[in-house]
Amino acid sequence: MGRSGSHLDNRSWQRELKRLQAAAGGDRDRWQRRRARQSGQRSGAHDPLIRMGEFFLAVNPDEGRLLYLLARAARARYIVEFGASYGVSTLFLGAAAADNEARLVTTEVHPDKCRAIRQTLREAELDSVVTLLEGDARETIPAQEPGIDMLFLDGWKSQYLPLLKSVEPLLAPSALVVADNAFHEATADYVDYMMTNQRWFSHRVGNMLVSLFR
Numbered sequence: 001m002g003r004s005g006s007h008l009d010n011r012s013w014q015r016e017l018k019r020l021q022a023a024a025g026g027d028r029d030r031w032q033r034r035r036a037r038q039s040g041q042r043s044g045a046h047d048p049l050i051r052m053g054e055f056f057l058a059v060n061p062d063e064g065r066l067l068y069l070l071a072r073a074a075r076a077r078y079i080v081e082f083g084a085s086y087g088v089s090t091l092f093l094g095a096a097a098a099d100n101e102a103r104l105v106t107t108e109v110h111p112d113k114c115r116a117i118r119q120t121l122r123e124a125e126l127d128s129v130v131t132l133l134e135g136d137a138r139e140t141i142p143a144q145e146p147g148i149d150m151l152f153l154d155g156w157k158s159q160y161l162p163l164l165k166s167v168e169p170l171l172a173p174s175a176l177v178v179a180d181n182a183f184h185e186a187t188a189d190y191v192d193y194m195m196t197n198q199r200w201f202s203h204r205v206g207n208m209l210v211s212l213f214r
């Protein structure tokens, strides 16, 4: 798909998106159950990187469509995603990659999520377009080839700025960087850098910061 028509019209892709969005809709209930379970007890076994496995933490449908639109409009041929979770944003970026005859490299550290994403990509007929790198994206992304046209940041927020800086040498001229949930305390250093550094032109769109590399 993507060679004639759009992958957005692919029935298998649509089915997978619907399935994930329905499951992601349960995040709030899961959060409440978790808080109830944890009230009065403090968990010691807490991996700072591999956590929140029960949560999707997914982009909403408007954000997903915006990602698709930006990737298509930028004619991105090589897209990289930091933080796939169960793959909602990956479906939108993957559809754009299919329609652009491009490729998407996505990253995720949680092993259960990685297993689920692989299955989702097969079902959505995107497994030939999307490569999933399992592990810490701070190691896997900087090891990728240069020429990245679009980078989507959606991993743990405190990592946005260090990750961005490590990827800057790999960005193509006029690369687009989109950061989700960018207006949090943990991303203040990232927003400050992207708004003040002369190499970047940035604009806020909802909860996202969209930046152009120049």
Ligand SMILES: C[S@@+](CC[C@H](N)C(=O)[O-])C[C@H]1O[C@@H](n2cnc3c(N)ncnc32)[C@H](O)[C@@H]1O
Binding pocket: 049, 050, 051, 056, 057, 058, 059, 082, 083, 084, 085, 086, 087, 088, 089, 090, 107, 108, 109, 110, 113, 135, 136, 137, 138, 154, 155, 156, 159
């Ligand atoms: C907000 S969720 C991503 C949501 C996803 N983009 C979507 O819209 O469906 C963040 C994900 O990033 C992953 N993550 C955080 N830091 C990471 C890292 N250093 N390397 C790889 N994955 C990471 C987490 O395990 C989590 O699943």
